[in-house]
Amino acid sequence: MADLIQPVKGMNDVLADQSPWWAKVESVAHALFAGYGYQRVYLPVLERTELFSRSIGELTDIVSKEMFTFDDHGDSLTLRPEGTAGVVRAALSNGLLHNQQQKLWLSGPMFRREKPQKGRYRQFHQMSVEALGFAEPEIDVELIALSARLWRGLGLSSVKLELNTIGTAESRQKYKQVLVEHFSRHRELLDDDSVRRLERNPLRILDSKNPALRELIEAAPLLSSYLDDESRVHFERVEALLGDVGVPYTLNPRLVRGLDYYSRTVFEWVTDRLGAQSAVCSGGRYDGLVAQLGGRDTPAVGWALGIERIVEVMQAEGIGAGDTPPDAQLVAAGDSERRFGFKLVDELRERVPGVRISLGAPSAGFKAQLRHADKSGARFALIVGDSELKAGKIALKPLRDGSPQRLVTVEECVDLLRQTAASA
Numbered sequence: 359m360a361d362l363i364q365p366v367k368g369m370n371d372v373l374a375d376q377s378p379w380w381a382k383v384e385s386v387a388h389a390l391f392a393g394y395g396y397q398r399v400y401l402p403v404l405e406r407t408e409l410f411s412r413s414i415g416e417l418t419d420i421v422s423k424e425m426f427t428f429d430d431h432g433d434s435l436t437l438r439p440e441g442t443a444g445v446v447r448a449a450l451s452n453g454l455l456h457n458q459q460q461k462l463w464l465s466g467p468m469f470r471r472e473k474p475q476k477g478r479y480r481q482f483h484q485m486s487v488e489a490l491g492f493a494e495p496e497i498d499v500e501l502i503a504l505s506a507r508l509w510r511g512l513g514l515s516s517v518k519l520e521l522n523t524i525g526t527a528e529s530r531q532k533y534k535q536v537l538v539e540h541f542s543r544h545r546e547l548l549d550d551d552s553v554r555r556l557e558r559n560p561l562r563i564l565d566s567k568n569p570a571l572r573e574l575i576e577a578a579p580l581l582s583s584y585l586d587d588e589s590r591v592h593f594e595r596v597e598a599l600l601g602d603v604g605v606p607y608t609l610n611p612r613l614v615r616g617l618d619y620y621s622r623t624v625f626e627w628v629t630d631r632l633g634a635q636s637a638v639c640s641g642g643r644y645d646g647l648v649a650q651l652g653g654r655d656t657p658a659v660g661w662a663l664g665i666e667r668i669v670e671v672m673q674a675e676g677i678g679a680g681d682t683p684p685d686a687q688l689v690a691a692g693d694s695e696r697r698f699g700f701k702l703v704d705e706l707r708e709r710v711p712g713v714r715i716s717l718g719a720p721s722a723g724f725k726a727q728l729r730h731a732d733k734s735g736a737r738f739a740l741i742v743g744d745s746e747l748k749a750g751k752i753a754l755k756p757l758r759d760g761s762p763q764r765l766v767t768v769e770e771c772v773d774l775l776r777q778t779a780a781s782a
């Protein structure tokens with residue numbers, strides 16, 4: 359036998375036993391995005407490498423060690439590690455920001471060469487919402503409230519909001535100097551990663567998960583003491599509006615995020631159900647990014663959720679996918695009966711919009727077909743036996759409520775299934 363081809367490490371197949379959860383996350387999210395006025399875009403998974411190094415930042419973990427990059431006849435291309443840079447690139451390439459605002463959403467695979475573990479994959483899927491051209495704190499909070507509503511729609515209760523503000527690039531610059539001084543004074547306590555970050559990206563040391571550094575990080579000065587006035591006013595308003603719409607949060611002054619393009623509001627929804635990979639949705643303001651990528655100064659804010667992690671939390675919380683069984687399943691044994699039944703199912707699919715109907719197991723015996731229909735969770739079995747065939751009718755057997763079987767015409771069957779499909 360030929361060797362089996364193995365899947366690529368960290369890249370998963372999502373099979374039919376999992377896909378109902380994905381479908382649920384997608385359908386609840388899609389309805390909310392539309393309700394808030396976000397429009398969907400579909401963008402390439404391959405972009406020029408420079409797009410990510412200039413936006414996410416040369417010194418971040420993502421760009422410095424996690425990108426799938428290759429040379430394409432002299433062009434350096436990269437599989438997108440996240441969606442925001444591509445959304446801004448597309449908005450600029452297509453002239454969508456000339457005196458306009460955009461509320462866009464994106465869904466699809468992202469790629470990072472991370473060490474795979476539960477909740478952390480090399481191909482994973484994000485849904486992200488991006489509001490371009492909006493400076494007001496209302497939009498930060500609208501976006502956060504949208505995510506809170508999404509968790510409620512999915513029945514999630516373990517996800518909690520952590521919030522911070524990291525000010526403008528200028529106020530961060532001052533803070534970075536103070537931070538470098540603090541950590542330099544205790545250089546001997548730092549691990550290799552932090553020493554590397556010290557000169558180039560000191561804020562990221564605050565994000566370190568190394569328990570040996572906890573005390574040192576806790577003793578570090580806070581960014582809030584160096585915040586510029588406008589950022590402070592913006593953040594106070596964000597907090598007040600979150601109170602107005604009743605979204606609880608915890609202030610986390612150490613939350614800095616692992617991508618360089620953020621400014622002002624940053625947030626993460628975290629859960630205690632997934633071990634180390636606790637963030638299920640993260641985002642914030644990125645007021646400088648559009649200009650950094652060659653556009654005019656354009657404020658912006660957004661977030662992205664990881665679909666795998668959301669599905670894992672749903673399952674950890676025991677939330678079902680609300681899998682929808684068929685409305686009806688055919689039961690017809692015998693050649694002519696099967697043919698009549700096959701044509702009937704085709705006609706019902708044509709005439710009853712939205713009906714969920716299954717052919718079942720046409721080659722099995724009559725009793726096995728009936729058992730199969732029952733197990734499928736279908737509401738009705740559409741039985742075609744010898745006498746039904748002769749009469750050109752169908753024996754309609756309710757499978758769930760114990761009411762009696764009855765003989766119906768094709769027209770009556772259409773009417774009944776229309777009612778069933780409409781009430782689903």
Ligand code: HAM
Binds near residue numbers: 440472479484488
């Ligand atoms: P991020 O925090 O890098 O932000 O990723 C967003 C979410 O994607 C995370 O909260 C997590 O749920 C999921 N995620 C990230 N990496 C992995 C992985 N290796 N495996 C599974 N899930 C993962 C961004 O990507 C920003 N673009 C978010 C944003 C949008 N900010 C503004 N707009």
